[in-house]
Amino acid sequence: MLHVGTTIHPGENIKFSLDEQGKMYINAIVPDVREYECDGSCKCECDGGSGERCKTPDIMYDRTVFEEFMEGFTNPVSHSAYPPIYYEGPAHGRGTNAFVGGVLAPNGKVILVPFSSANIGIYDPVTNTYSNGPVHGQGNNSFSRGVLAPNGKVILIPLHSTHIGIYDPATNTYSNGPVHGQGSNAFQGGVLTPNGKVVFVPYDNANIGIYDPVTNTYNNGPAHGQGTLAFVGGVLAPNGKVILVPRDSTHIGIYDPVTNTYSNGPAHGQGTNQAFLGGVLTPNGKVILIPHSGMHIGIYDSVTNTYSNGPVHGKGTNAFGGGILTPNGKVVLVPRNSTNIGIYDLMGVTLGLGYCLHPYLNKY
Secondary structure, three states: OOOOOOOOOOOOOOOOOOOOOOOOOOOOOOOOOOOEOOOOOOOOOOOOOOOEEOOOOOOOOOHHHHHHHOOOOOOHHHOOOOOOOOOOOOOOOOOOOOEEEEEEOOOOOEEEEEOOOOEEEEEEOOOOEEEEEEEOOOOOOOEEEEEEOOOOOEEEEEOOOOEEEEEEOOOOEEEEEEEOOOOOOOEEEEEEOOOOOEEEEEOOOOEEEEEEOOOOEEEEEEEOOOOOOOEEEEEEOOOOOEEEEEOOOOEEEEEEOOOOEEEEEEEOOOOOOOOEEEEEEOOOOEEEEEEOOOOEEEEEEOOOOEEEEEEEOOOOOOOEEEEEEOOOOEEEEEEOOOOOOEEEEOOOOOOOHHHHHOOOOOOO
């Protein structure tokens, strides 16, 4: 059986099974976006100088190896020992509107991004306990969602905060990153790009934001021209472009991190008042846009650069906010005002759990 802290080397053939008492916890899944030379501090085997995929001294699993040893787990919730249930976790005591978004840290804990909470929130799924992290000092409505950077730190996306927020899970400390200078209601969501930079999704801000975790610097990207309250959430498409999910924007937004350019994608026709909140990338390269006040599930095809209406959901306005891809090929729509969880079926698609847990996909 695997235990927390197990080191997995490329090429190892690992087989295991879950029994009725067994539990498995994966404490690090890191996007393969940047390679460093192994200097002896990382827990991997150096390969003669060609460079290992070790990002920090903590254990970081190679994505390919992770997918290999998770082979066979196509629908874990159907395991007879663990029937699907809902139960309440621990109370956090931070009041209403406390957090918006969360990030799985390399130590296996879930970092809750503070919205109105004065503290960063920390949930430990192993012990099922909540603890207050450090105070951030950036006031109410401070951050909206977060991104795990290649250096293992959690980047907190500024909404009303004047600073980019940086939380280090290794030391349990918060520090202010650079001032972004874009005022309040600046950004809602972020996307890690293959060049290691974090793209901030513009909300009221006229420009896309770009944060470099290596140099700890912020720069304005291109203007998008879609007005205020434009986008909420983003998705990295297979072609390397960042798809900006339209809230009040009439068009899907497309940012190219290679050329540092913005272009309007197709119009979606679902109105200019909170049409969608968040998106999910599916295995066929299409991005499912989660309907908030839009009546249809939105479908954006990144290959053909076209938009089409999916099925009508019938749950009224302010219905859903965010979604998650599951191994049985369904997109779960997170209810906001909807009385029901929403399920969009990709019809016949079955996925490995490793695919769904990849950090580019497993996020709100």
